[in-house]
Amino acid sequence: MLVSYQWLADYIDLSDVTPEEVAEYLTRGGVEVDRLHRYHNGIEGVVVGEVLETSPHPEAEKLTVCQVDVGENTNQIICGANNVTKGQKVVVALPGTILPGEKNITETTIRGETSAGMICALDELGFSERMLAKSEQDKIVELPNDTVPGSDALEILGLNDVIMELDLTPNRPDCLNMLGVAYELSALLDRPIHLPENEHGVIRKNAADHITVEVTNGEDVPYYGAKVIDEVTVAPSPLWLQTRLMAAGIRPINNIVDITNYVLLEYGQPLHAFDYDRFGSDQIVTRRAKQNETIRTLDGQERTLFEQDVLITNGEEPVAMAGVMGGAFSEVQSNTRTVLLETAQFDALRVRQTSKEHGLRSEASQRFEKGLDFERIPEAAERAATLMEQITGGVVLKGTVESGELPAFEQEVYLNLGRLNVRLGTELGVYEVETILIRLGLEVTDIGEEWRVRIPSRRMDITIEEDLIEEVARLYGYDHIPTTLPTGARSAGALTDEQKRRRKIRRYLESTGMQEAITYSLTSAQKADEFLINDHDQGIRVLMPMSEEREVLRRSLIPHLLDATLHNLNRQLANVALFEVGTVFFPTADENKQPEERLHIGGTLSGQWYHYAWNGEEVPVDFYVVKGIVEGMLQQAGKEQKAKFRARKRDGMHPGRTADVIMDGEVVGFLGQLHPAIQEERGLAPTFVFELNAATVFTVNNEELRYQPLPRFPSIRRDMAVVADANIAAAEIESVISEAAGKWLEDIHLFDVYEGENIEEGKKSLAYSLLFLNRERTLKDEEIANIHEDIVAALKTRLGATLRH
Amino acid sequence: MIERLQELEAEGLAAVRASENKKSLEQVRVQFLGKKGAITEVLRGMGQLSKEERPTVGQKANEVRESIQTAIAEKTRVFEEEELEQRLEKEEIDVTLPGRPVQQGSTHPLTAVVEEIEDIFIGLGFSITEGPEVELDYFNFEMINLPPNHPARDMQDSFYISEDTLLRTQTSPVQARTLQKHQGKGPVRIICPGKVYRRDEDDATHSHQFMQIEGLYVDQNVRMSDLKGIFDTFVKQYFGEDREIRLRPSFFPFTEPSAEIDVTCGICAGEGCRICKFSGWIEVLGSGMVHPRVLELNGFDPEVYSGFAFGMGVERFAMLKYGIDDIRHFYTNDTRFLSQFQHL
Incomplete structure (x- = not known):
């Protein structure tokens, strides 16, 4: 709604209130004035002129030479409009005036005739041409006959007005008209309103x-x-x-x-x-x-x-x-x-x-x-x-x-003083409240501690006591409401276990050097089908998508993380390590039920994982970088023992460099390198990804953490290098060693993998370091020697592996 | 013999002083203190001495030996120090070369804002409650006083996925769900952060997906002055002790009375600048006293309970706090953008 300040002044005395002040009153009262427009701002020196004489321009048939009374002087002005006639009252921009569009009016000579000023059309005074009535287009403005030459033409045209642009809330349609705004202002300023008198014969x-x-x-x-x-x-x-x-x-x-x-x-x-x-x-x-x-x-x-x-x-x-x-x-x-x-x-x-x-x-x-x-x-x-x-x-x-018949709008709302004060936290008295209600133009009947308030039809938004409380509060001024703290029982707020775990996972991933990303939940039909942890029929479509890019709810975080990776790659930002913790959506059988929402943790990595520029040390991202990150995350969640990694061929993924993450026999995520064909198709460098179902990582162990006493007896370390067929998985070898080693094996770790010279073709050598500990007593050398023999035997019988000599 | 020993001492000390390196010092040691050295030589001649003379000469010989030994040890230390110095000089490195980088990731600014706000409200006794992003129309609209055909539904054109379910347009449904879970018994003090969705074309100031934090405080005798108090505390903690708030009347279908909360502009300290459109104030959130209808719809007796609710846009907070000019940056994930929030 655009509200003219001058028009408002028809109904309320605004002689001592500036447009800025009116805007401030309205805004603070809840009728927000978004901005003030002065369409004709800065135009000065535009006066009423009377055309005394006209004669055709001797050198140009479309121009007229006019003698114009502009108050103190009579100026000769050349005019191009075809409606200029003798005796007319016109708008003259005198030399020195700057009209909208940086148009400088100066005294000039047009084809040998001097012209001191310009006779104006409405569009030259700041109105856009498409707003003009047909009757005013390509024509100079003709002013009423009773105007006086030399007087301010802008004032006569009402162009020195200020227009207030209201940003109305939906509950106040009453302010979609001048009278409504006038009523509002009358209440805010506590001044009477003068309504138009409509008497016709x-x-x-x-x-x-x-x-x-x-x-x-x-x-x-x-x-x-x-x-x-x-x-x-x-x-x-x-x-x-x-x-x-x-x-x-x-x-x-x-x-x-x-x-x-x-x-x-x-x-x-x-x-x-x-x-x-x-x-x-x-x-x-x-x-x-x-x-x-x-x-x-x-x-x-x-x-x-x-x-x-x-x-x-x-x-x-x-x-x-x-x-x-x-x-x-x-x-x-x-x-x-x-x-x-x-x-x-x-x-x-x-x-x-x-x-x-x-x-x-x-x-x-x-x-x-x-x-x-x-x-x-x-x-x-x-x-x-x-x-x-x-x-x-x-x-x-x-x-x-x-x-x-017009509906008889007879709304009555009751207002209780005690309830008003409790709701607002104020200590208003009877007189204060009643005065405010009357200022609002409401009919008030006092029925002790309570008022019966008759609501006029222009304020149909007032239907319950709370509406009246708001009316009183806004006229009283929200600023005058005291500032207190709640008096009710206090209690400590806290994050839930899952919220804590989620924060911990985020911090962990950040600590590895990855950057957190947030991407859109809506994606294209194609992307919604990519990189699913487990197979599903289809994604969930929105009924009226805004574009093909945003029509289905995502089922994996990877597609949009890849988009972000590409965005960076295209800007010469080659080293990208992004992760996202976000919701993915799966349909349930009943389409009117809510879908299943799962929290996933996804990541994409590309370029150098580690790069130490001046000495040339570089570690490009590879499968094991990503696996290390995933393992660390599982460790953070206390799930490193439960999770197993198993090679798997997946759509879109490198067939030899992809693994599922399995917990309790269920695939809960995967990691690996993108298929080189996909990399090339999308313009990506070698890119590694992971995605995990967070629910499995976040499940909270209710076991409390207990401290384990530090060992009082020495541990014994033994190294062994195992030669096995190259296609036997390291995990398998490790599990055979662990089983055979028995209960005193405290720790096992792989410290070397070797294939090549001195190793038979088709074989590989894996070197393990084993740590033995008995918490009750010192282990004897011969005990360890026995275990060693058991391990060797198990490796031989179960994997056909031998020790390297 | 005493004289001879004195001579030897003087010669020995002179030789130690004159030696230039460890090698020549070793020669001095052999020459004077060695098995075939000068002092041993003298001691061999002791047999010729009388019984009375022997102890005196013996003692003197020991004194001389010790004196020379001490001198050699001191000189050795000097040589070793010199050597160490020389070695360390060779080990000098350019300390201005860059150090070995430690990998550092970054928190997304929206996460940072959410967590900071969560922490402040936890301190004020609120819990963090979350809910589904795909909601039932019932919770998203009806239970917060927006019945079908309510004109205010126009304000937020939504992504429906079926007649009854849609991508939530606000996190208010979490409030309705939480109230219903409390079965009419207060207090309820919650903050609900999360993603919301509206059918807006993406541009510098609009995003079809954005984040909101809404909050709800319902108890007996909760006053509008309490709303002011909580937000005065919050704003001072989040934006700074020097910030002030002001409330302006507004409208939301789920609150009555309703208020926009403005904060003094941080750029001009309330003087008026381009950022605050020369008003000195910046609008940061919508709030109000929970509409009695909302309480009633969700099983609370409005005669007994009252409360306040509020909602804020996370992107807007981040944009204000960090001076970000385009909302799309949050979802593009340009690493140059993300890296700027490393120290959060």
Whole structure:
């Protein structure tokens, strides 16, 4: 909503309140002024001029040489407009003026004739050309005859105005019109409001003799009123009316249409004017549209209607889409003599649906959607009739032809002083509260400790006590509410175990050098099928996706992490190590049930894992870097014993460098290198990925951590190098050693893997370091020697492996 | 013989002083103290001495030996120190070369903001509660006083996945769920962080996916002044002790009275600048007293209980706190962007 400061001043005395102050009052009161516009800011030296003489320019047939009285002087000004005539009052920009668009006005010579100033058109004064009425295009402004040469033309045109742009919350449709804003400001400033006086004459002819109204769909049209104004002269509106409409963002058309728009802005009541003689009948009938019925609307478009659209018809043909847009053939035109004026209430939902489905949102439809002030529905028509009488020379026929009844809006809300003070934490007294309610224009009845408050129809948003508490609070000032802390029982807040674990995993991954990423949950159909830990049928589609890139909920974190990796690669950032902890989504059997949401931990790594520039030390990312990270994570979660790694061929992954992570026989994640073909296809360097189902990593062991006493007896270390077939997995060899070693084996670790010289072809050598410990006593050398023999025997029989000599 | 020994001492000490390195010092030692050295030589002649003279000469010989030994030891130490010095000089390195890097990752700024805010509210006695990202319409809208066809549903066009389920447009459904779980018994003090989704075209200030933190405090006799108190505390902890808050009336379907909370601009300290549109204030969150209908819908008696609720945009907080100008940075994951949050 665009609100003119000068227009507001018609209703409230603002002589000592600046536009900035008004904006501040409104904003602090809850009607936010988003910004102030001064469309004509900085224009100075624009005055009224009277054209005393005109003569054709001797050297240019399209130009006119004018002698213009600009107050103290008479200036010769060359004018290019074709409507300049002797005796006219015009707008003159004197030399020295800077007009919008950095246009400097100077005294010049045009084809041998001096020109001291410029006679202006509206668009030269800061209005955009598309806002101008047709009648004002390519024409100089013609001012009223009673204006005085030399006086400030901007003031006369109302162009020194400040426009406030309101950012209204949905509960305040009452401020979608000038009177509503005036009521609000009157309450905030505690100043009286002066409402327009609508008194027009009536002639003896009855409107009811000229038109009938029949509503066939009462639910859609609770009230319909029609007035008839005869003998109008359609012409451009007076300038003050045009500039006020333009300031509010509405383009002037002609005086009749402009008046309906003016009243719309002033009262918030949409009106429609039909040409009575072109209406096609003397009856107004409202109904729903028929299938495939069409209407040609004001904008010249032929529209096919839907059956739920509400229509105004002349008994046969539609003349308007109710509350949304009028039809073409009954439109007011330059030769219209008699106007049929509609003031009605249409069902908000119907208007919303029609305007949405036809893509027609207008000032009128918006207001119907948000609900009207019933009391103003007939009043607005009287206001328009009054203005038509004053501006178009029309005569108003007696009466309004009506159908339906205006709902009697009798809302009463009770307000209890004690509850108000408890809710706000204030100590307001009876007088303070009552004064505020009265300032708001509410009717208040004191019934001891409580008030019965009658709510006017313009404030239908006030329905419960809390609404009144808010009204009192905002007028009292939120700033004046004290600052306290809750007095209830205190309790300690804390993270849940899972939240703690999640933070720990994040910190761990960061400590490895990885960077946390956050990517979108919505992805393309293709990406939603990639890199799944386990097979699933399909992802979950949104019903109306915004784009193909965002139509399915992700089932893996890897695809978007790869996108991010590529983004960096394309910017010469080759070393990328990203991880994400985020939700992935899987459908459940019933599509109206919520899907299963799982928290996953995913990562992608590419380029150098370690890079020490000046001595050339480099460690490129490889499978074992990623595995180390995953193992560390499992260790953090206390799951390193449970998790097993097993080679696996997966779509999109390198067939020889990919492993599943298995816990309790279930695949809970995987890691490995992208398939080289995929790398190449997507423009990636060798890239390694991992993804784990966090639920398995996060499950909390309820066992409490117990300290293990440090050993009191020495441990014994023995190394052994095992030669085995190259295709035997290291994990298998290790498990055979561990089993054979028995209970005193405290630790085993692999410290060398070797294939090549001195090792038989097709074999490999793995060197292990074993640590033995007995917590009760010192182990004897021969005990260790026996164990050693057991291990050798087990390796031989189970794996055909031998010791390396 | 005493004289001879005195001579030897003087010669020996002179030789020690004159020796230039460990090798020549060793020659001195052999020459004077060795098995065939000069002092041993003298001692061999002791047999010729009288019984009375022997102890005196013996003692003198020992004194001389010790004197020379001490001198040699001192000289040896000097040589060793010199040697060490020379060696260390050779070991000198350029200390201005870069050190061996220790890998450091980074926390995503949105995570950092969420965790910091969580920690402040934990300190104020709140718990962290989370809920599903795909929600039932029932919890996302109906239970927070947004019945079907409510005009406020227009404010947030949503991603539906079926008639009844959608990507949540706010984290408020977690509040409804938590209230229902409490079965009408307070207090409820929760913070609900999480991702939310709205049908907005992505640009510098809009994102179809973003993060919110909402909070709820329901107990007996909770006042609007308590809301001010909690946020005064929060804002001072999060933005700084010198920051002030102000409340402006606003509207949310789930609160009444409702308020926007502004914080004094950190760039201009309230003087007015471009960042705060010359108002001196920056809008940081929406809040209000829980609408009695919301309490009722979720099983709380509004005659007994009252409370306040609030919601803030995590991206907005991060943008304000770190001066980030484009919301898309959070989801592009450019490492140059992420690395800037390493020290958080």
